Amino acid sequence: MEQYETTSDLDDLATAVSTLRRAVELTPHNYPDMASRLAKLGTSLWSRFEQTGDHQDIAEAISAEQRALELTPEGHPDMAERLANLGTSIHSRFEHTGDLQDLAQAISMKQRALELTPEGHPDMASRLAGLGSALWSRFVDEQSGDFQDIAEAISCQRRSIELTPDGHPDMASRLGNLATSLENTGDLQDLAEAISAEQRAVELTPEGHPDMASRLGNLATSLHSRFGDTGDLQDLAEAISAEQRALELTPEGHPDMAWRLAALGSSLWARFDRTGDVQDIAGSISANQRALELTPDGHPARAVRLADLGASLWSRSKRTGDLRDLVEAISAQQRAVELTPEGHPGMAWRLVALGSSLSARFERTGDLQDLAEGISAQQRALDLTPEDHPDIARQLSNLAVSFQFRFEHAGDLQDLSEAVSTQQRSLELTPAGHPDILVGLHNLGRLLESHFLHTGDIHTLNEAVSKFEAGATTTFGQPDIGLRAAKHWARLLEKYNPGSPDILTAYGTAIHLTTLTTTLDQVLENRYSRLVDTSGVALQAASAAFAFERVDKALEWLEQGRCLVWRQLTSLRTPLDDLRRHDGHLADRFLELSKRLDGAGSVRIAARSEMSMSEKVSLEDHARDHVRSAREWDDLLVKIRATPGFERFLEPSPWHTLLPYLPEAGHAIIINVDARRCDAIVLSAGRSTPHHIPLTNFTLSKCNQYRQDLTNQLQAHDYRERGLAVAMATERGDEEPPRIWWCPTGPLSFLPIHAAGIYANEGTECLLDYAVSSYTPTIAALTDRVRNARPIEKATSGLFMTCQPNAPSASHIPGTTKEVQFIDNLMTKEGLRSERLEGSTITPAICLDSMERFNSIHLACHAYQDATNPLESRFLFHKGSLDLFTILQRNLKDADLAFLSACQTGTGSEKLPDEAVHLAAGMLAAGYRRVVATMWAIRDKHAPHVATDFYQYLLDHRDPGDGSGVDGTHSARALHHATQQLRIRLGNNSDESLLAWIP
Structure with missing residues (x-):
């Protein structure tokens, strides 16, 4: 009015x-x-x-x-x-x-009123808005959905806003109404305008206004719609954040509470479908359950709430394998179908969902009745769906999967043929550029492969290869699905056409897609969990390259496809001297985004069910900002790489760019362990090409057996105490024996290559007798440290030591006190700068400050290794703990040597052998050039002697004219020497003595 x-x-x-x-x-x-x-x-x-x-x-x-x-x-x-x-x-x-x-x-009344309103009349804006609202209602509610109505509605609402002065109390509501109309056109540009209007409406709505929650909800709906069209996770993150805020503002008992919970449940489900975050699907189920509880029996929304809950439960059962979730999903979906009246537009999709769940239960239980009912439901859905309906393609794809299940159970080729033709029809009906094309190509490829295996028809084999290739090279859709297609593409070629050069193309595509599956917009925990499914791709690709005598490709792929997250962490800390000289603004922006992404990525996924609503809002705001920062980072990289001289900024290095920066003495050796073959690549300074050595007498099964034998020995001798040992170093040396930097892959990462040898009663011969060994996560990690080497400031030259013999919740380790006392005495004797703090006198903050003041650090304490989120790995003190993330925030530009005399510092994750998931690699990422760390444990009584011999060697070989501190240049040789001394003291080759010095 x-x-x-x-x-x-x-x-x-x-x-x-x-x-x-x-x-x-x-x-x-x-x-x-x-x-x-x-x-x-x-x-x-x-x-x-x-x-x-x-x-x-x-x-x-x-x-x-x-x-x-x-x-x-x-x-x-x-x-x-x-x-x-x-x-x-x-x-x-x-x-x-x-x-x-x-x-x-x-509408007739409002049109007549508008015709009688002269231009410039103060009520013109309100009358235009009123007519627009009525026309929108007719577009939505009439069966025809006349687009003339929505076009006129938008025209009226746009004019209304143009005539509404800034500050007018109705501006926000008019913007919201325009957005609602724009959302219904199906045009992405209109949807973008709708989102912009809704964002303005929210900005114009003061805190505490009764319409704030509904405006946030409307904004979320539009953002979710655009995500469905574009797959942009930033839109989805912003939608979830808005939905959480809307819920926080909705009082208990409000009639819109159920609707807002359902909207949040839908968005969380969509994000789970993209990222696999189990907390998202748990949150989706919780929101949908609450929405259902608030929807009374007989309410028209009861059916859709049951359907939403069923979809969430089905998704979780697919991820976790929990049959109870699947049973609950089917029960909810059956009830949803029962409550849906005939002719209802939602009936078809509810039947499709029920059919998919029944088929999934058949796959788990083998109950043919489930499969028959599932196929019946899906076919009925198709009967209800017009041929030109946009959902028809996805329905056909689901039906094809059910036909495949029936074929696999009964072996009737007719079912397999129907599955193939149904999936082909689905692909034909999927619009060009739609993300479902990628899924359809992958599914069709698998069906055609199955058809070939049962018929021997070479044509279907070629078609399967073609579909996998198309899926792998599609530029839209989810990269993890493309990666699965690429792996199938490579596998089929290797098995049936082993001489095809397309094998290398397939693996090159797979390596590229592997790098796209773990991006900076995900928290570390999710990045690592996604990498579990891709583990081993780089090793398989390298094995194929070796078979084609392409050692260059093998080296590149092993560098590009391994240590992906570790490389991301180090890229956020890349030196910017060259970039700053060229463009200080770009360098500053890069540094700012790097710090922001460091913090966002390290957040641990919390159990949202235990959070208050305000905590959930804060978490989603953080997730939204994280995705936005990742997008800005990608855009900034494009801008930097468009700058002359920076075309390959932060891109994986081509193999030939590694060779000029190898250490001048010794060799870097990367060893590839694959089921088909094992090979080594030797890189040496001065050589223009990598040297390939096939390891014909070594196999993956032998490697796994050695590892199991070692594990059994460790358990038998109860090696669980604090320990120290493998050097992960990037320094050079000029003395004999020669230096070797080992870069193992796969399960070999858990074996002590430096101790490989022949151990017999009549005598022992091992690698320790012939070479000084170190380890590096990647060859690029080694060459980057050579490339970026710079002198350490004299002011920081020195050693900081701490021992923690009685950290809370940890076993007593008295040897740590003796250990640092020995080292301190050495430093004092030589008149070198050092500082020692023990027990409760050291706090995490003091330790951090000491890391900046001293170039070298010796930590004799307990440690905790978090394989799920490595940035939460930590050193345990009497007063608190120091986690890796906190260390990474400091500017340790002069960091040189870190001696980690602590447990769990050099042992990676069994699920991610190629991801350098340990404290030692983290300290390298933090800036330390050389790290001494632990493969397993040694007895507490040996640690003081090893440490003393280590530092005595360093002091004996330091440059007298090079200041007054500890020089880590010879740290690998010092550790080699200290280990040899321990070996001599132990005096025999029993299993116990070997396990004492090898780690």
Whole structure:
């Protein structure tokens, strides 16, 4: 209503209605003010109806306004207002009754009112807005969905906003109405405009305003819609954040609570479908369960709430294998179908979902009745879906999967042929550029491969290869699905066409897609969990390259496809000297985003069910900002790489760029361990090509057996104490024996290559006798340290030591005190700069400050290795703990040597052998050039002697003219020497003595 100000107080409205009724009753029919009094009465009744929903009020309001209109002569200045008011009242009744005749009449009234409103009239904006709202209603509610209505609605609403001055109280609502109309056109550009309008509406809505929650909900709906079209995770993150805020503002008992919970459940499910984050699917199930509880029996939304819950439960069962979730999903979906009336537009999809769940249960239990019912439900859904419906392709794809299940159970080739033809039809009906094309190509490839295996038809084999190739090289869709297609592509070629050069193309594609599956917009925990499924791809690719005598490709792929997350961590800390000299602004922006992504990525996925709503809002805001920062990072990389001289900034290095920066003495050796073959690549300074050595007598099974034997020995001798030992170093040396930097892959990463040898009663011969060994996560990690080497500031030259013999919740390790005392005595004797803090005198903050003040650090303590989120790996002190993430935040530009005399510092994750998931690699990423760490444990009594021999060697070989501190240049040789001394002291080749010095 636009003519009269009315109160929102129900008592005042009741008084106004009563007074106006009495005035109308006492006014003669032909009295000049009768029309005005009737109009006022109608306005008051309409206002009360808007608050109470009393249909008697709206009927009486319309009757009064119609009488007022009848008494208003043509040309009267109030005619337009009375037409507009009557149209508004009739529209309000339509919204409660759904009577399309009311809607048509409301539109007619509003159109006539607008025609009578001159340009520049103060009510023009409100009348345009009212007509736009009514036209939108007709577009949505009429079966035809006439696009002329939505086009006119948008035109009216845009003009209305143009005429609404800034600061007008109705601006936010008008923006929201325009957005609602724009969302219905199916045009991405319109959807972008809708989102922009809704964002403005939210910005214009003051905190505490009753419409804030609904406006946030509307914004979330639009963002989720755009995510469905583009797959942009930033939109989905922003949608979830808005939905959480809307829920936080929704009081218990509010009629929109169930709707908002359901919307959040849908968005969390969509993000789980993309990222696999189990906390998202748990949150989705929880939200959908609450939404269902708040939806009473008989409510029209009951069926859709059951369907949503069923979809979430089905997704979790698919991820976890929990049959209980699948049973609950089927129960909810069956109930949803039962509650859906015939002819309802949601029936088809609910049948599809039920059919997929029943087929999935058949796959788990073998119950043929489930499969028969599943196929029946899916076929019924197809019968209900028009041929030109956008959902038809996905329905056909689901049905194809069910036919495949039936074939695999019964072996009837007719089922397999139907699966193939159904999936082909699905692909034909999928629009170009749609993400489902990638899924369809992969599924069709698998069906064709199965057809070939059962018929021997070479044509279907070639078709399968073609489909996998198409899926792997598609530029849209989820990279993990493309990666699966690439792996199938390579596998089929290797098995049936082993000489095809396309094998290398397939593996090159797989390596590229592997790097796309773990991106900076994911928290570390998710990145690592996704890598479990891709583990070994780089090793398989290298094995294929060796078979084609392409050692160059093998080297590149082993560098590009391993240590992906570790490489991301180090890339966030890449030296920027060259970039800063060229463009200081770009360098500053890069540094700012790097720090932001470091913090965002390290956040641990929390159990959202245990959080308050405000904590959930904060978490989603953080996730949204994380995705946005990752997008900005990608854009900034593009900008930097467009700069001359920086074309390959942070890209994996081609193999030939590694060779000039190898250490001048010794060899870097990468060993590839694969089921088909094992090979070594030797890289040496001064050589222009890598040297390939096939390891014909070594196999993956032998490697696994050695590892199992070693594990058994460790368990038998109870090696669980604090320990130290393998050097992960990038320094050079000039003395004999020669240096070797080992870069093992796969399960070989868990074996002590430096101790490989022949151990017999008559004598022992091992690698320790011939070479000084170190380890490096990648060859690039080694060459980067040579390339970026710079002198250490004299002011930081020195050693900081700490021992923690009695950290809380850890076993007593008295040897640590003796250990640092020995080292301190050595430093004092030589007059070198050092500092020692013990027990409760050291805190994490003091330790961090000491890392900046001293170039070398010796930590004799317990440690905790977190393989799921390595940045939470930590050193345990009497007072608190120091985690790797906190260390990474410091600028340790002069860090040189870290001696980690602690447990769990050099042992990786069994699920991720090629990801350098340990504290030692983390300390390298933090800036330390050389790290001494632990493969397993040694007895506490040996640690002081090893440490003393280590530092004594360093001091004996330091450059007398090079300051007063510890020089880590010879750290690998020092450790080699200390280990040899321990070996001599142990004096025999028993299993116990070997296990004491080898780690």
